Amino acid sequence: MRIFRRSAVLLLAAGVAAAVxxxxxxxxxxxxxxxxAVRLLRTSTLAAYHDGVEHYVTSFTFAGxxxxxxxxxSGEFGSIxxxxxxxxxxxxxxxxxxxxxxxxxxxxxxxxxxTFKKSSAISxxxxxxxxxxRIDALDLTVLKGGGTAVGNWAREHxxxxxxxxxxxxxxxxxxxxxxxxxxxxxxxxxxxxxxSGDGTPIHLTIPVENPWVPLRILAxxxxxxxxxxxxxxxLTDEKPALLGDSAGVDLERSSPAGDGLLRDLRSDKxxxxxxxxxxxxxxxxxxxxxxxxxxxxIDTSARRHPSLELAGFSVPSAAPAKTGVTRNTGWAVAAALxxxxxxxxxxxxxxxxxxxx
Amino acid sequence: MKTAVAATTAVGLLxxxxxxxxxxxxxxxxxHTAAVHTVQLTAHYSHWSQSHVSVPAGTVLRFVVRxxxxxxxELIVGDDGVQARHEAGTEPRHPPRPxxxSVPAGTxxxTEIVFDRPGRYVFACHIPGHFAYGMHGTIDVT
Numbered sequence: 112m113r114i115f116r117r118s119a120v121l122l123l124a125a126g127v128a129a130a131v132x133x134x135x136x137x138x139x140x141x142x143x144x145x146x147x148a149v150r151l152l153r154t155s156t157l158a159a160y161h162d163g164v165e166h167y168v169t170s171f172t173f174a175g176x177x178x179x180x181x182x183x184x185s186g187e188f189g190s191i192x193x194x195x196x197x198x199x200x201x202x203x204x205x206x207x208x209x210x211x212x213x214x215x216x217x218x219x220x221x222x223x224x225x226t227f228k229k230s231s232a233i234s235x236x237x238x239x240x241x242x243x244x245r246i247d248a249l250d251l252t253v254l255k256g257g258g259t260a261v262g263n264w265a266r267e268h269x270x271x272x273x274x275x276x277x278x279x280x281x282x283x284x285x286x287x288x289x290x291x292x293x294x295x296x297x298x299x300x301x302x303x304x305x306x307s308g309d310g311t312p313i314h315l316t317i318p319v320e321n322p323w324v325p326l327r328i329l330a331x332x333x334x335x336x337x338x339x340x341x342x343x344x345x346l347t348d349e350k351p352a353l354l355g356d357s358a359g360v361d362l363e364r365s366s367p368a369g370d371g372l373l374r375d376l377r378s379d380k381x382x383x384x385x386x387x388x389x390x391x392x393x394x395x396x397x398x399x400x401x402x403x404x405x406x407x408x409i410d411t412s413a414r415r416h417p418s419l420e421l422a423g424f425s426v427p428s429a430a431p432a433k434t435g436v437t438r439n440t441g442w443a444v445a446a447a448l449x450x451x452x453x454x455x456x457x458x459x460x461x462x463x464x465x466x467x468x
Numbered sequence: 469m470k471t472a473v474a475a476t477t478a479v480g481l482l483x484x485x486x487x488x489x490x491x492x493x494x495x496x497x498x499x500h501t502a503a504v505h506t507v508q509l510t511a512h513y514s515h516w517s518q519s520h521v522s523v524p525a526g527t528v529l530r531f532v533v534r535x536x537x538x539x540x541x542e543l544i545v546g547d548d549g550v551q552a553r554h555e556a557g558t559e560p561r562h563p564p565r566p567x568x569x570s571v572p573a574g575t576x577x578x579t580e581i582v583f584d585r586p587g588r589y590v591f592a593c594h595i596p597g598h599f600a601y602g603m604h605g606t607i608d609v610t
Contacts, residue, residue, distance in 0.1 A: 258538070259536075259537075259538045259574075260538075261538075262537070262538025262539065262573075263538040263573060263574070265538075266538055266539060266540075266573060272538070272539045273597060274514035274539070274595075274597050274598045274601040274603065275513075275514065275601065276538075276539065277512075277513050277514060277537040277538055277539060278513040278514075280538075281513075334600075
């Protein structure tokens with residue numbers, strides 16, 4: 112009897128604390144609502160693929176800044192996250208999973224992974240809203256559209272886009288037209304009794320194919336010389352082949368995942384599907400934003416040939432190279448867009464069926 | 469006579485309507501007829517489609533700006549003092565003024581200006597972060 116093993120990519124991401132200064136503050140993905148009174152502290156993300164289903168768990172953590180809220184208005188932040196596919200469900204995730212992952216590696220950092228199906232021509236028409244839901248004080252919208260369409264939707268809904276956003280949105284839309292827009296309402300959070308530092312985990316279930324981790328999004332809204340520091344956690348059924356782990360994106364650990372880690376993760380809400388054995392990879396990102404112009408492609412199949420396109424290397428860039436000028440002080444950017452990455456975390460999973468005798 | 473006056477008035481009104489319809493602001497410092505140089509400028513990925521313009525002094529410099537981005541831009545034309553004032557300014561929208569125009573996402577707008585004195589001038593977008601990102605060019609008036 113032939114037994115098929117399915118390899119899965121489990122991508123772990125833990126948010127990095129984001130520094131927030133004057134409004135507008137940037138949030139995950141570099142988009143922020145006009146009030147800018149809510150500060151983003153940390154987001155965490157876990158991506159896993161098993162049995163044909165990709166599970167994406169991420170958490171938004173915020174710090175409300177009442178002193179900056181003009182005229183008592185509630186502050187909001189928002190972010191846009193590229194997704195590898197259309198989620199079949201968006202629900203509240205377990206509280207334990209992301210905390211456990213954060214403890215596995217120190218310092219905790221963010222990693223995002225996404226599988227992208229090749230998309231056909233990017234549409235410049237209006238973005239299509241595929242799904243909308245609210246989890247605690249977090250409004251989530253799944254969008255489908257090209258970079259311009261998604262950018263227009265974000266602008267029309269109060270998200271403040273940085274000058275590099277049009278190009279970055281196009282960069283990701285060429286590989287997948289699916290994005291998650293997250294808007295956090297600080298007033299609603301306070302009314303629920305949420306305090307600064309409390310997180311709201313969400314769990315996305317996404318059918319995906321080839322895995323990759325969006326890294327370039329970390330540089331959104333950053334000056335070319337600004338340092339990007341983040342961590343990428345991967346869990347795969349087999350040891351993965353990687354493309355994009357160049358200088359500044361360093362593979363720090365590659366070994367079988369510990370039984371304790373997997374057992375702990377499996378015990379959390381919605382995580383019972385996790386397999387018994389996985390390979391653990393840990394990459395540390397430390398590079399100037401101007402050099403982070405690509406993503407991390409992953410291949411866990413026998414071919415061991417990560418895609419150039421999924422790594423973002425073969426996607427042409429129409430924009431001139433960034434200069435070394437620093438950003439306007441009015442655009443103070445969170446040092447750790449790892450949070451953004453967490454938000455941006457999309458998970459990719461390879462589905463490889465191997466017959467075993 | 470009345471017919472001529474009426475005709476002249478009608479033409480004048482029509483010209484004014486046309487100018488306002490296409491949103492072109494014009495400033496002429498010279499009463500003499502001047503040549504018009506039109507610059508078709510496109511904003512894409514928060515960069516201008518061209519970085520340099522050169523015109524003789526006294527030329528009417530007409531900018532037609534097409535914004536292809538999903539974010540707003542603006543065009544400010546003038547000397548360093550004008551640029552510095554707008555970089556520090558807080559006016560969220562610019563009505564059509566000579567050398568100043570807001571160009572919302574996905575739209576086209578225009579402005580005209582005349583430089584009677586030779587020198588180097590600048591055209592730029594001063595929405596926060598855009599100038600530093602590289603959204604500026606130079607004008608040589610000879």
